[in-house]
Amino acid sequence: MSAENPYAVELKKLSFKRGERDIFKNIDIRIPRGKVTGIMGPSGCGKTTLLRLIAAELKPSQGEVWVNGVNLPTLSRSDLFDMRKQMGVLFQSGALFTDLDVFENVAFPLRVHTQLPEEMIRDIVLMKLQAVGLRGALDLMPDELSGGMKRRVALARAIALDPQILMYDEPFVGQDPIAMGVLVRLIRLLSDALGITSIVVSHDLAETASIADYIYIVGDTQVLGQGTPAELKASEDPRVRQFMQGIPDGPVPFHFPATNYRDDLLGER
Amino acid sequence: MQNRTLEVGVGLFLLAGLLALLLLALRVSGLTVGSADNTYKVYAHFENIAGLTVRSKVTMAGVTIGKVTAIDLDRNSYMGRVTMMVDKAVDNLPADSTASILTAGLLGEKYIGISVGGEEEVLGDGGTIYDTQSSLVLEDLIGKFLLNSVNKDQAN
Amino acid sequence: MRKASLLERVRLFGRAGIDVVATLGRSGLFLLRALFGRGSTGNGFQLLVKQLYSIGVMSLAIIIVSGIFIGMVLSLQGFSILAQYGSEQAVGQMVALTLLRELGPVVTALLFAGRAGSALTAEIGNMKSTEQLSSLAMIGVDPLKYIVAPRLWAGFISMPLLAMIFSVVGIWGGAMVAVDWLGVYEGSFWANMQSSVSFREDVLNGVIKSIVFAFVVTWIAVFQGYDCEPTSEGISRATTKTVVYASLAVLGLDFILTALMFGDF
Numbered sequence: 001m002s003a004e005n006p007y008a009v010e011l012k013k014l015s016f017k018r019g020e021r022d023i024f025k026n027i028d029i030r031i032p033r034g035k036v037t038g039i040m041g042p043s044g045c046g047k048t049t050l051l052r053l054i055a056a057e058l059k060p061s062q063g064e065v066w067v068n069g070v071n072l073p074t075l076s077r078s079d080l081f082d083m084r085k086q087m088g089v090l091f092q093s094g095a096l097f098t099d100l101d102v103f104e105n106v107a108f109p110l111r112v113h114t115q116l117p118e119e120m121i122r123d124i125v126l127m128k129l130q131a132v133g134l135r136g137a138l139d140l141m142p143d144e145l146s147g148g149m150k151r152r153v154a155l156a157r158a159i160a161l162d163p164q165i166l167m168y169d170e171p172f173v174g175q176d177p178i179a180m181g182v183l184v185r186l187i188r189l190l191s192d193a194l195g196i197t198s199i200v201v202s203h204d205l206a207e208t209a210s211i212a213d214y215i216y217i218v219g220d221t222q223v224l225g226q227g228t229p230a231e232l233k234a235s236e237d238p239r240v241r242q243f244m245q246g247i248p249d250g251p252v253p254f255h256f257p258a259t260n261y262r263d264d265l266l267g268e269r
Numbered sequence: 270m271q272n273r274t275l276e277v278g279v280g281l282f283l284l285a286g287l288l289a290l291l292l293l294a295l296r297v298s299g300l301t302v303g304s305a306d307n308t309y310k311v312y313a314h315f316e317n318i319a320g321l322t323v324r325s326k327v328t329m330a331g332v333t334i335g336k337v338t339a340i341d342l343d344r345n346s347y348m349g350r351v352t353m354m355v356d357k358a359v360d361n362l363p364a365d366s367t368a369s370i371l372t373a374g375l376l377g378e379k380y381i382g383i384s385v386g387g388e389e390e391v392l393g394d395g396g397t398i399y400d401t402q403s404s405l406v407l408e409d410l411i412g413k414f415l416l417n418s419v420n421k422d423q424a425n
Numbered sequence: 426m427r428k429a430s431l432l433e434r435v436r437l438f439g440r441a442g443i444d445v446v447a448t449l450g451r452s453g454l455f456l457l458r459a460l461f462g463r464g465s466t467g468n469g470f471q472l473l474v475k476q477l478y479s480i481g482v483m484s485l486a487i488i489i490v491s492g493i494f495i496g497m498v499l500s501l502q503g504f505s506i507l508a509q510y511g512s513e514q515a516v517g518q519m520v521a522l523t524l525l526r527e528l529g530p531v532v533t534a535l536l537f538a539g540r541a542g543s544a545l546t547a548e549i550g551n552m553k554s555t556e557q558l559s560s561l562a563m564i565g566v567d568p569l570k571y572i573v574a575p576r577l578w579a580g581f582i583s584m585p586l587l588a589m590i591f592s593v594v595g596i597w598g599g600a601m602v603a604v605d606w607l608g609v610y611e612g613s614f615w616a617n618m619q620s621s622v623s624f625r626e627d628v629l630n631g632v633i634k635s636i637v638f639a640f641v642v643t644w645i646a647v648f649q650g651y652d653c654e655p656t657s658e659g660i661s662r663a664t665t666k667t668v669v670y671a672s673l674a675v676l677g678l679d680f681i682l683t684a685l686m687f688g689d690f
Contacts, residue, residue, distance in 0.1 A: 055563055077462075081565045089563040095556035109564045112571075154560070161564075279477045282485065286586025289593040293628045297521050297596060299619025326620045333616050373512065378621075 005069065008033040008165055008197040009054055014063030016046075016053060023049055025221040026063070036191045036198040038212035040205070042243065045219040047201045048092075051167050054199070055089055056080055068164065085113060088158030088166045092173060094150035096142040102129070102153050103138045109160045128156040132186060148179030155186060165197045166190065172204040184211055205244065209233075217243055308335060308354040309394040313368040313381070317403040318349035320379040321370055327353045327381045334359045337381065353381065364390040369402035379404060452648045459573040459647075472575040480541045480576065481583030487540055488533060488587045489594050495532060496595030499523055500602040504609070513609050517618035520599035525622065525631045526687065529592035531679050534638035537584055538671035542646035545576055546667040549650025550660035558651075573647055580643025581636070588635035630686045637678060642671040 009031040016024045023046040031037045041047050052058045053065060056072040065072045068086060075083060096105050106125045110116060116124075129135040132152040142150060151171065158166060171183050188211050191198045202208045208215065209229040217224045217232070217240055225232055225240035233244055242250035258264070315321075318340060327335040335355035343350045355362070365386030370379055383398075392398070503519040549572065552558050558568045596618075603609040622628070646667045653663035 052559075057559060057562060077458075077567075081562070081567055084563055084565040087563065089560065091556040091560055093555050095560035097557055097561075098555070112564070112566050157564075275478045276474055278482045279474050282477065282482045282583075282586065285485075285590055289586070289589035290628075290632075292593050293525070293589060294624055296615070297525070297593075297618060298622040298624040298628050324620055324623065326616065333620075336620065373514070378515070378617075 006033055007031060008068060009199070010064075010066040011050075011053070012064040012066065014053065014065065015061050016049065016058070017061045018049075022221045024053075024060075024218075027218070027221075027223050029216055029223065031197060031199055032214060033197050034191070034195045035213040036187065036200060036211050038208040038215040039199060039201045039218060040203060040208055040215055040243070041218040041224070043203060046221075047203070047218065048169055050218065051089070051169055051199070051201050054167065055084065055087060085109075085161055086164050088161070088163040090151065090155050090158050090166070090168045090171060092170045094142075094147075094154040096145075096150055096154055096157070098142050100142075101138075102134065102140050102142070102145070105142070105153060106157045106160055109157065113161060124160065125156075128160055129153075131159070131190075132156045133182070146179075148175050148182070151175075151179075151183065152186070155183075159190065159194075159196075162194070163196065165199070167199045167201070169201050170203075171200065172202055172207045180207060187211055205246070219243070307357040309357060309360065311335075311353045311355050311362070311392055311396055311398065313351045313353065313398040313401050314343060314346065314348040315351060315368075315370065315401050315403045316348060317406060318351060318370060319404045319406050320372075321351065321381070321404060322379070325378065325380050327355060327383065329359065329362075329383045329385070334383075351381070360391065362392045362396075363388045364392050364396065365400060366392065366398055367400040367402065368398045370404040448652075451652065452644070455569070455573075455648055455651065456577075456644055459569040459577055462567065462569060469570075469575065472571070473578055476575045476579035477583060480545070480579045481586065484537060484540050484583065484587060485590070487536055488591050491532065491536060492591040492594035493598035495528060496520060496524065496598030496600075497602045499528075499595070500599035500607070504603060504607050513603075513607070514613035514617050516603045516607075516609055517596075517600065517614035518621040520603070521596050521618045521622050522627060524592045524595045524599075525627045527679070527683070529588045529595065530631050530635035530638055531675060533584060533588040533591045533635060534642055534675040535672055537580075537587065537639075538642045538646070538668055538675070541580070541583070542642050542667050542671050543664045545580070545643070545646040546650040546653070546664045547660055549573070549576075549647060550653040550655070550663050553651065553653065554655035554657070554660060573651060576647050577643055580646070581639050584639030584642070585632055585635045588638075589632065592631065626687075634679065634682050634686075637682060638675050641674045641678060645671045645674065 007030045009029075011027060011029040014024055014027050014029075015022070029039075029050075039047055039050060049058065053060055054067065056065065056067075056075070059073055067083070070083060072080065072083065096102075097108065100108065103125055106128055107121050110121045110124060114121075126135055126138075129138065132155050134149060134152055134156065137145065137149065137153070142153070145153065168187065171187070172180050175183065184207055187198055187200065190196050200208055200212060209232075212229060214226070215229055215232055216226045219239070224243070225235055225237055227235070232240060235241060235244070238250060241247070248254050321337065321340065323337055323340060325337045326333045327337065335353050337351055338354050339352040341350055341352075342348075351368075362383065363386040365388045367384045367386065369382050369384070371382045372379055386400070499520045500516055503516045504513055507513050507515055507519065549558075552568075552572065558572065561568045561571060600611075600614060604611045604614055649663040649667045649670070650660075653659045
């Protein structure tokens with residue numbers, strides 16, 4: 001497929017089961033190239049699973065995952081590892097290598113995938129760290145960093161190889177407002193300045209709506225709604241409305257499926 | 270550099286392992302390098318070698334001077350033939366030396382004790398000791414005792 | 426809960442059996458991929474050295490201390506029994522054979538499972554739960570080659586060395602007690618030992634045993650870490666499993682190996 005394809009990632013008729021339980025059933029998602037796409041939905045609906053499917057860390061039960069014109073599930077294990085050089089993932093916890101310092105963490109992808117001389121690696125690492133504002137934290141170990149700083153270092157590591165696709169797994173969870181603001185700005189900046197295709201998986205409505213160009217809402221094994229943030233806010237679909245406005249009960253029920261409440265209380269044991 | 274201490278540590282560990290193997294080989298199992306070079310072969314014929322095994326030691330005056338390397342039956346004489354490797358340092362064993370099968374302690378292992386003879390001629394490589402005293406077989410002794418055929422002369 | 430019908434119980438039993446076989450298969454594939462899979466990580470040698478340090482060198486202290494004590498106890502016990510038959514000088518032989526054939530490999534493997542094995546499981550499990558393994562995979566580095574393989578090799582190399590060191594210090598401890606304390610004549614102590622210990626039969630067979638144990642214990646430890654549920658509860662369960670499974674495997678295998686090696690004596 002040519003690079004003209006306006007979509008960097010395409011999920012076609014994708015189903016995924018965990019054990020007997022359906023996580024996704026026959027969903028289609030298309031992520032536009034060079035834009036920030038949000039994937040939203042209630043907790044536990046499989047957003048992170050979706051991310052792992054795009055990264056081919058999990059294999060779908062059915063369907064295709066096309067990334068830059070390659071159907072990932074058909075690749076061999078080692079081809080997959082090559083393919084992943086084009087992708088970066090920012091995990092929820094940052095997932096820094098705890099036995100390496102900040103510099104080595106960011107340098108790691110460069111060391112394993114390139115034969116660059118040491119000075120050049122140093123320059124690149126400093127540039128990436130400067131981009132996330134942590135050049136001064138060069139010699140610190142990961143356990144000396146705050147949660148927000150860890151995520152920024154992890155971001156620097158994720159962009160070390162200049163990937164075309166960058167995925168963020170719940171980047172806003174557990175961040176103070178300042179750190180959150182910093183991350184929002186960074187994600188937008190990276191997308192605009194470097195033309196990176198960004199996929200943000202989150203359930204934080206306000207932040208995601210503020211940076212995303214396009215949003216998918218998933219839940220209940222389906223894509224519930226899609227569109228630009230403005231379109232979704234105006235949506236009449238009750239499931240989309242419940243999520244966008246944070247109504248506790250609705251099409252997505254407040255109660256976990258159970259037997260009749262009255263029978264349970266009064267019935268014989 | 271921290272890497273350096275790491276490498277040195279691992280190096281010492283590997284050396285310690287090799288040293289352990291060396292100690293086990295030389296000190297514990299008594300493996301000697303090129304042992305064939307400084308020993309010579311002596312044979313002895315016994316009527317009964319019961320209990321003696323290969324690797325049993327050969328002593329003289331309580332000092333170990335060699336070991337048993339093979340035990341087989343001499344087809345012609347129906348006697349047990351024991352092959353011993355004796356240290357080159359003890360190359361002056363008189364030809365009429367006696368070999369006897371002894372026991373260390375009451376129930377201990379069997380070994381060969383050599384008592385010196387009086388002849389001028391010495392046992393060379395491949396020499397044979399004819400004057401031997403066989404292994405003490407407890408069952409035989411008891412049998413003789415029961416049959417009352419043990420007299421004071423034999424019992425000595 | 427309703428009482429399970431017989432059919433249901435049979436079904437559960439069958440499922441448990443299939444689960445066990447599946448886990449075995451998964452761990453086998455895991456081992457093959459880690460050891461022989463394609464793709465290198467560049468500085469593999471340095472990774473190995475690092476793991477040799479944290480697996481082998483860090484286990485030295487416990488191995489040496491336990492070795493000395495076990496040797497001393499063997500000597501003490503052996504002496505009091507052998508003295509009843511007037512063959513105290515055989516104590517060296519007894520200590521050496523016991524250590525070389527059995528206690529060296531077995532106790533080293535058990536201590537190794539407790540010290541290094543549990544640490545390996547916890548470390549890899551922790552990497553899994555903090556998504557370090559995932560993020561390695563996303564950087565395009567196979568965690569089987571980068572994380573698992575060096576640890577496996579380090580375990581395979583370390584344990585036989587540790588077992589030999591264990592035997593040596595054990596024999597030394599035994600000699601110390603027998604010769605210096607109980608008054609066994611030093612010459613007969615060593616001479617008896619040397620005349621009864623065969624390098625090929627005893628020393629090498631002991632080393633073979635510990636190579637087998639190294640393989641099994643490290644495999645179990647690393648696999649349990651890699652396969653664990655990525656929660657703190659899952660990690661602690663996996664760590665327990667490592668120690669239990671590894672110990673049982675070592676003891677069971679020891680019986681089989683002993684029967685094969687020394688059975689016809």
